[in-house]
Amino acid sequence: MEPEKQGIxxxxxxxxxxxxxxxxxxxxxTSGPCFDELILEARKSDKWGEHRRxxxxxxxxxxxxxxxxxxxALAEILEASERLRGAIAETAKHASRLQSDLAASRYDxxxxxxxxxALTHLGRGEEAIQHLRSALPFADSMLSCCRxxxxxxxxxxxxxxxxxxxxxxxxxxxxxxxxxxxFHGPAVRRAALLGLLVVYAxxxxxxxxxxxxxxxxxxxxxxxxxxxxxxxxxxxxxDAMYVERANxxx
Numbered sequence: 001m002e003p004e005k006q007g008i009x010x011x012x013x014x015x016x017x018x019x020x021x022x023x024x025x026x027x028x029x030t031s032g033p034c035f036d037e038l039i040l041e042a043r044k045s046d047k048w049g050e051h052r053r054x055x056x057x058x059x060x061x062x063x064x065x066x067x068x069x070x071x072x073a074l075a076e077i078l079e080a081s082e083r084l085r086g087a088i089a090e091t092a093k094h095a096s097r098l099q100s101d102l103a104a105s106r107y108d109x110x111x112x113x114x115x116x117x118a119l120t121h122l123g124r125g126e127e128a129i130q131h132l133r134s135a136l137p138f139a140d141s142m143l144s145c146c147r148x149x150x151x152x153x154x155x156x157x158x159x160x161x162x163x164x165x166x167x168x169x170x171x172x173x174x175x176x177x178x179x180x181x182x183f184h185g186p187a188v189r190r191a192a193l194l195g196l197l198v199v200y201a202x203x204x205x206x207x208x209x210x211x212x213x214x215x216x217x218x219x220x221x222x223x224x225x226x227x228x229x230x231x232x233x234x235x236x237x238x239d240a241m242y243v244e245r246a247n248x249x250x
Contacts, residue, residue, distance in 0.1 A: 038061035042054050044226045047225075059081065094118050109137075116132035120157065144181060151173040152171065152191055154170045164203050167199050168203065171195040193220075197227045197230065198230045200212065
């Protein structure tokens with residue numbers, strides 16, 4: 001399965017600072033909290049491959065931007081918006097092609113999964129879940145990476161509806177799939193593990209989050225900033241854990 005057809009969060013361009021700066025911290029002293037929160041949500045959505053949601057939050061941020069916003073910061077928002085506009089257009093075309101294909105082959109589970117994933121990127125969650133649910137009964141016949149990704153995208157639907165216990169169940173299923181694909185499998189598993197970290201943070205599951213963070217750092221590397229930011233709710237400093245691990249290894 002081609003990478004762009006999977007539900008793996010895509011890596012967006014960091015905005016308003018570097019990866020080393022904690023997103024949402026005051027990079028513009030006079031900017032109001034509403035603007036900062038909108039930018040933070042836009043960046044997280046962008047990082048997680050939610051093209052439409054990220055675009056909409058960037059547009060809202062432009063409306064709330066302080067008068068003294070630097071030209072560099074404004075240019076970064078506009079650049080991200082332009083990139084996302086292109087991604088939305090391409091994803092919409094892809095979704096349209098899949099819909100045409102499904103008109104001729106209604107029971108193709110992989111195409112239904114791919115369409116559900118594309119619609120998720122476009123922010124059309126209720127349409128997406130219908131196709132994902134149609135594919136779920138055939139999950140065992142899919143490649144391991146596609147099966148795990150199907151579970152992951154289904155979990156993401158529930159996460160965005162704040163149905164965190166349901167999201168937890170699907171992310172656990174995604175993480176539990178034994179991967180056989182050496183190319184796409186590791187990326188899907190990473191996505192599932194990171195999804196679990198975010199849900200653990202929402203559910204207040206500190207012990208589980210601490211253990212999984214340590215596992216991720218040991219087996220994969222530094223926890224990406226959106227998940228590290230979420231873990232702050234539990235007073236877990238994933239970057240400090242990473243530094244400690246790195247110093248121990250060195």
